[in-house]
Amino acid sequence: MTEKFDPAPEDxxxxxxxxxxxRxxxxxxxLQKGLKDSFPASDPVSSTQASEATPD
Structure with missing residues (x-):
């Protein structure tokens, strides 16, 4: 008998x-801690770090 075909083998x-x-x-x-620490505020909390500005 042949082996059963597995279209998605474990990587x-x-x-x-x-x-x-x-993670x-x-x-x-x-994010939740940032939201809790910033309440009440008008600006939303960002879950990413801002990138450095590029020189002119």
Missing amino acids: KHAVDPKQGIR DKAKDDE
Whole structure:
């Protein structure tokens, strides 16, 4: 009997799903802390770092 075809074999180089979940939770926790610390405010909190300005 032939082997069953697996169209999506496991990628040994892929990121561990548990690690991705932890990373997402850490970003979410930082965002929530920023929101909590800035309340009440008119400007929304950004979850990314601002880039440096380019020289003129």
